[in-house]
Every structure is written in structure tokens, then in C-alpha cells.
Amino acid sequence: MQEGQLLEVRSISKAFGGVQALRDISFTVNRGEIFSVIGPNGAGKTTLFNLLTGVFTADTGAILFEGIDITTKKPFEIARLCIQRTFQNLQIFMNMTVLENVMVGCHTRTTSGMLSACLRLPKILREEKAIRKWAYEALEFVGLKDVAEQPANILPYGYLKRLEIARSLAANPKLILLDEPAAGLNDTETLEMRSLIEEISKQGITVLLVEHNMSLVMECSHRILVLVYGECLTVGTPTEIQKDPRVIAAYLGDETQ
Numbered sequence: 001m002q003e004g005q006l007l008e009v010r011s012i013s014k015a016f017g018g019v020q021a022l023r024d025i026s027f028t029v030n031r032g033e034i035f036s037v038i039g040p041n042g043a044g045k046t047t048l049f050n051l052l053t054g055v056f057t058a059d060t061g062a063i064l065f066e067g068i069d070i071t072t073k074k075p076f077e078i079a080r081l082c083i084q085r086t087f088q089n090l091q092i093f094m095n096m097t098v099l100e101n102v103m104v105g106c107h108t109r110t111t112s113g114m115l116s117a118c119l120r121l122p123k124i125l126r127e128e129k130a131i132r133k134w135a136y137e138a139l140e141f142v143g144l145k146d147v148a149e150q151p152a153n154i155l156p157y158g159y160l161k162r163l164e165i166a167r168s169l170a171a172n173p174k175l176i177l178l179d180e181p182a183a184g185l186n187d188t189e190t191l192e193m194r195s196l197i198e199e200i201s202k203q204g205i206t207v208l209l210v211e212h213n214m215s216l217v218m219e220c221s222h223r224i225l226v227l228v229y230g231e232c233l234t235v236g237t238p239t240e241i242q243k244d245p246r247v248i249a250a251y252l253g254d255e256t257q
């Protein structure tokens, strides 16, 4: 991998039965970049996220993160390497508090096993204190510190989207994969989401973004990968993508009106 690159995807393909969800996809993501993946419904965006996080394994090709081959690694191994994700369908524990939801995300940063937890060894108590601190820091970062002790089920949808991001951030990621963070948000919330994504990037965390809101993508991305029917149409800056007649024909035509 070249210096400055965090992630390298080499010729990956994935099929589900007769459906070729991804075909021969290659790209690199630089450290600190906001790199977006766009494409019509069924283009393969979620499948790509699932390959990067170990939910599925690529049929062919390789995925390298900081030079480490993660192609066949399990989700928990990938999480420990500091890759975190959020989900299109939120994965919030509604019967827990906001803080507890975020604390769940910190387990990849701890080293104690079940035995020391049961025995309440001093190391566990220290780790619990640290987890609480990391969780509060993440909630403060996304603007939810004031509702930390509230049950998650009373939060409006826009807050829940930020809560899920806080949980990923509390795990101290180098790379965060955001799956449609603006879906279901109103205009004001979408603007706030854009600021949050930019703030995450300013912290030095690399962002991989899947998003249908084209304004958001065009305004905050450094580069964009366009997927169409599982194939890579092109990779470029927002300006290049918006001008590319193939992209306009294949995807952006209706969206940019």
C-alpha cells in the first residue's frame, strides 16, 4: 500500500446465487478522507460495507487495511483493528439508556475476559471507569451528552442516528463506515449530520459514506465512487462526478434536477 492510504480494495467480487452484487471492484481510501459510495438501489453499496466489515467474505479479490489483509477476517477481528460501522436500520437497544448504548460500543477497546469480570478484579473496575469516560466523550462530540441518562426509546429519530454514530466513535475507530446517516432526517437535521461528518473527518478519522442524499454527498466528500449494477463506473471528486456524462446518464440525471 502507498503511504497515506488506509484502505485498499483489490478486484473484489461477490455473488449471491445468480446475482452478481459486486464485480471486480478496486479502489483506495486515503487517511482522513471522506470517501463516498453512491449508486442506485441494488448497486451493491451495502454488500461492499458487509465485505469490509467481515459480515460476508468476497468470492475473489482482497481487502487491505493498514497493509493487513482483512479479506477473510471475522467481524469482531475487523472491529478490533479499528473499523466501525453504523447501520441503515438502526441497531439501538431501546430498553437501555443513551449512555449504556454507547458503552456497548467500547468493548473492542478493552482486554479483560469473562472471568475477571465475574470476579470484579481491579482491572475491570478501571476499565469500566474508562468505558464510561469514552462513552461520555463520544456523546458530547455528537451533541447528546445532556440526554445521556435518558432511555433511548424517548429520543427522536434524528438523535437516534447520532447515537449510533456515538457508539461507533466510542470504539476509537480509524475508519468509520456510515450507512445512509441522513436517511429519514429533515433538512435541518441533514445539515447537522453534514457538520458532524466533517467534524469526524477533522478528528483524523477516515469516513466511508453510503448516502442517497446527493447534496450531502457532493458537499462533504473528498472523492466519490459510483457503483452501477455492481460495477465501478468511476471514482472522482464531486466536481468530476457531477460533470461526468456517464454518471449523469446512469444515476444522477433525476437527482440533480
Ligand SMILES: Nc1ncnc2c1ncn2[C@@H]1O[C@H](COP(=O)(O)OP(=O)(O)OP(=O)(O)O)[C@@H](O)[C@H]1O
Binding pocket: 016, 019, 020, 021, 039, 040, 041, 042, 043, 044, 045, 046, 047, 048
Ligand atoms: N444476502 C443477500 N442474499 C441475496 N442477494 C443479496 C443479498 N444482499 C444483497 N443481495 C443482492 O445484491 C444486490 C446488491 O444489493 P445491495 O443491498 O448491496 O445494494 P445497495 O446498493 O446497498 O442498495 P440500496 O441502495 O437499496 O440499499 C441486489 O441485487 C440485492 O438483491
